[in-house]
Amino acid sequence: MARQSLVGMVSDDLLNRIVSGEFPPGSTLPGELELTAQHEVSRMTVREAVKTLEAQGVVRIERGRGTYVNELRRWTSMGAVLRAAAEGENDATAAVQLIELRRMLESGAAELAARRITAEELESMLEHVTAMGEAHAANDVGRFVEADLAFHDVILHASGNVFVAVLFAPLSHVLSARRAQTSKIVQIQANALREHAQILEALASGDPERARLAMDSHMAQTMSDLKTYVLHI
CATH class of the missing domain: 1.20.120.530 (GntR ligand-binding domain-like)
Structure with a gap:
């Protein structure tokens, strides 16, 4: 499977978990090694998937501390916001x-x-x-x-x-x-x-x-x- 599609699959799965409430605002996402094991992909794929969510304002990366889920009001992707509105818990x-x-x-x-x-x-x-x-x-x-x-x-x-x-x-x-x-x-x-x-x-x-x-x-x-x-x- 092409790497780009893998990046999309991982970012989409993470967004689903955020929208479902598994990772509420203010919580941290699992580390790269854990996500790599969960999705059976490379660390580079995980890193790019997280950067995709960062570009959408869904998460923020704090170097040396981890990746944190942002409040909905900080999200900048229409698709992500609409998913939260339609499927959020x-x-x-x-x-x-x-x-x-x-x-x-x-x-x-x-x-x-x-x-x-x-x-x-x-x-x-x-x-x-x-x-x-x-x-x-x-x-x-x-x-x-x-x-x-x-x-x-x-x-x-x-x-x-x-x-x-x-x-x-x-x-x-x-x-x-x-x-x-x-x-x-x-x-x-x-x-x-x-x-x-x-x-x-x-x-x-x-x-x-x-x-x-x-x-x-x-x-x-x-x-x-x-x-x-x-x-x-």
Whole structure:
């Protein structure tokens, strides 16, 4: 097997162990000799794998002391951060910060969309809200999540700003995973359904400020629901 692929395999395994909580922030990774034995690779391969994680901000190498796992806020790799958000063990920080990011971007997207949204896009959003209502009544979490994500996707594209949709594309997997987690709770479904209806009304009015406030209200409710029903903080 090519050495570069071995480096990737070792760094990926170490990242998985960090994300799973085996190596929490502030802890040290095993030494080169131990990692070499665990992965049955050369010390050079291990060294390059650790340097890969260092370049992503996941770990820091303190010469003479060891390799330490950084707090999530210091990570610089989108892929690594998204993995922590999607697969991390009770990673409250990632969950909260994801909603903070959504609040910043989606409130602005809704404001732009109010000026640019088409009748066809509004009709599509109404269909998604209707589907959410039917799924809520049937407690069909999968369908509810699908309609929820589709509703927000219309707004992102209706904003007319190509960078907004591009920024959200890498988040699609983690957003789906988070929605599936939170939407299992019936009260969260009910809250989301109410907020989505208000966002649709605001966009239909063509008032940018009303649309921004409606989306901001939804994000605030989402944060409150996450802390109350999921994180219990």
